Amino acid sequence: MQRIEDNSYEFEGRVRYSEIDHRGTMTLPALINYFQDCSTFHSEMVGLGMEHLRQEKKAWVLSYWQILVERYPKLCEKITVGTFATEFKGLFGNRNFYMKDGEGRLAARANSIWVFMDLEKGRPCRPAKENIAPYGVHEPMDMPYEGRKIAVPDELDDRESFPVRKYHIDTNEHVNNCQYVQMALEMLPADLSVKQVRVDYKKSAVLGDMIFPRIAKTQERYVVELCDEKKVPYAVVEMK
DSSP: OEEEETTEEEEEEEOOGGGBOTTSBBOHHHHHHHHHHHHHHHHHHTTOSHHHHHHHTEEEEEEEEEEEESOOOBTTOEEEEEEEEEEEETTEEEEEEEEEETTSOEEEEEEEEEEEEETTTTEEOOOOHHHHGGGOOOOOOSSOOOOSOOOOOSOOEEOOOEEOOGGGBOTTSSBOHHHHHHHHHTTSOTTOOOSEEEEEEOSOOOTTOEEEEEEEEOSSOEEEEEEOTTSOEEEEEEEO
């Protein structure tokens, strides 16, 4: 079931076997994909979906994530995923997300920043009123918001480079935002249970690019830079 109410959008689901790890709980990439799908469904429902934007040669591109996980839902659990816009200012739009379990308890919540892009010119542009009015705005969710800038330690260890593959690419012909998180997770211990992830997206990688990972560990967090050959980051990922 899906619905739009009070400028927010929700849909219901159930945790699938394809979305869990060896512990029987939802993976972080699966959770992120639920949030990404939710914002896509919201846009489709208000008439500003993929085909509409394609005709205008525009796109909302994710610029920043902050995701807080209370717990990862288990196989076959019923879940409700929701989203709403909280602000539109200049070139940017802010959006909150949440995931609740079958009892209505919060499993995860997130804040995100999106930039409106002119795909023909390859640069950000100010969205017209008709590009944002159908979403409305909602009061921001109660959560401990962190600033967008991720502090990167002075010393990072280089890891083996790898190419961007076809399965990394989305409809904008760029690496999908969730794939950067998956790449970063490959650098971390397998038993790590991530309670917060922040991602600062710097520039888009495309098919054929090489990714040069760099990683640092502190007492409280891991920081992974996913860079080009000149060590300029495509994305910076922080996990706690």
